[in-house]
Amino acid sequence: MSLQSIKYSRGSLEILDQLLLPGQSKYLVVRGVEDGWKVINKMQVRGAPAIAIVGCLSLAVEINPEDFETKKSLRQEIEGKLNYLVSARPTAVNMKIAADELITLANDLYKDEAINVTEMKQRFLDATEAMLKKDIADNRAIGANGAKAILQRVAETGAAPAGSTGSVRVLTHCNTGSLATAGYGTALGVVRQLAELGKLEHVYCTETRPYNQGARLTAYELVHEKFPATLVLDSMVAALLRAKNVAAVVVGADRVASNGDTANKIGTYQIAVVAKHHDVPFYVAAPLTSIDLAIPGGDHIIIEERPDREMTHVGEHRIAAPGINCWNPAFDVTPASLITGIITERGVFKPAELKEAITKLLES
Numbered sequence: 003m004s005l006q007s008i009k010y011s012r013g014s015l016e017i018l019d020q021l022l023l024p025g026q027s028k029y030l031v032v033r034g035v036e037d038g039w040k041v042i043n044k045m046q047v048r049g050a051p052a053i054a055i056v057g058c059l060s061l062a063v064e065i066n067p068e069d070f071e072t073k074k075s076l077r078q079e080i081e082g083k084l085n086y087l088v089s090a091r092p093t094a095v096n097m098k099i100a101a102d103e104l105i106t107l108a109n110d111l112y113k114d115e116a117i118n119v120t121e122m123k124q125r126f127l128d129a130t131e132a133m134l135k136k137d138i139a140d141n142r143a144i145g146a147n148g149a150k151a152i153l154q155r156v157a158e159t160g161a162a163p164a165g166s167t168g169s170v171r172v173l174t175h176c177n178t179g180s181l182a183t184a185g186y187g188t189a190l191g192v193v194r195q196l197a198e199l200g201k202l203e204h205v206y207c208t209e210t211r212p213y214n215q216g217a218r219l220t221a222y223e224l225v226h227e228k229f230p231a232t233l234v235l236d237s238m239v240a241a242l243l244r245a246k247n248v249a250a251v252v253v254g255a256d257r258v259a260s261n262g263d264t265a266n267k268i269g270t271y272q273i274a275v276v277a278k279h280h281d282v283p284f285y286v287a288a289p290l291t292s293i294d295l296a297i298p299g300g301d302h303i304i305i306e307e308r309p310d311r312e313m314t315h316v317g318e319h320r321i322a323a324p325g326i327n328c329w330n331p332a333f334d335v336t337p338a339s340l341i342t343g344i345i346t347e348r349g350v351f352k353p354a355e356l357k358e359a360i361t362k363l364l365e366s
């Protein structure tokens with residue numbers, strides 16, 4: 003059993019094939035950008051941060067053995083391949099943000115006459131590799147900030163009878179753990195931090211049809227960590243919040259707009275509506291690399307639609323009647339009005355505060 007979604011050393015990249023989990027733990031070699039695009043598009047690796055990291059590292063392993071004659075040719079290769087990788091999946095913003103930052107770096111290195119083409123390639127490789135450690139550090143900070151916010155909210159409002167040690171019950175959706183990032187996770191990082199503090203009474207995870215990230219991946223992580231956890235059907239969330247004293251909902255994000263509207267796995271929006279009805283605080287956990295200040299609201303987020311077969315079949319077994327039409331959006335948008343707080347590595351923000359707060363942080 004492995005929770006390491008990405009295995010990398012300079013010149014070598016492997017990803018854990020998440021389509022085979024939990025039955026098989028098999029790593030796939032990613033030789034370059036074409037392989038990177040395919041494993042992202044097929045969702046053999048998925049999760050907004052992991053998509054960006056695997057995409058960028060697939061370029062790193064491709065250019066590592068190459069000798070570029072000029073800085074211009076290297077710059078052109080970097081820009082063209084990164085923009086191609088952005089097309090693998092349209093909703094998560096992380097790959098686009100990483101591509102823009104690395105293209106800016108390549109342009110700056112290209113213009114710096116003190117740097118030759120060999121040094122330019124090394125600096126680029128260093129920058130892509132730094133994403134791995136930064137993501138894990140960001141996730142641990144998200145975990146700490148999120149656990150503190152949830153425990154503080156419960157203490158202030160007494161919203162849900164806490165467990166014997168003041169511990170809490172939380173609900174999460176989809177997979178936002180080590181299998182969606184370089185490690186530790188975002189929303190699942192908050193769950194891990196609650197457990198480390200001795201404050202996790204119970205975690206509920208939804209199955210998350212049709213890809214079943216919850217039943218196959220989050221349950222896999224929770225069992226691996228030996229957390230007190232229960233799998234629930236997507237259709238059970240209202241009954242769960244009514245009956246089980248859930249203190250908070252914490253989910254991930256694929257793209258947070260500047261007003262706090264958030265695109266996340268399909269089903270997130272209706273969980274937020276049910277949480278509002280039951281007065282359960284609803285948190286989004288996301289690194290700054292998932293926040294898109296360039297768009298004003300959720301209506302501007304492209305929602306990926308995926309193949310019907312993901313709905314009509316479980317593995318090779320058909321479960322839906324042949325000939326039925328399907329609608330399979332992979333994400334939905336939760337309006338900021340339903341979100342209690344956005345948990346980032348730099349702090350927890352109300353949606354209305356987000357744009358100003360993040361702008362200041364990025365400028366500092």
Ligand SMILES: CSC[C@H]1O[C@H](OP(=O)(O)O)[C@H](O)[C@@H]1O
Binds near residue numbers: 049175177179182
């Ligand atoms: C920290 S992962 C964020 C996000 O990505 C997942 O989508 P997918 O499994 O389709 O890549 C899910 O929406 C998670 O919340």
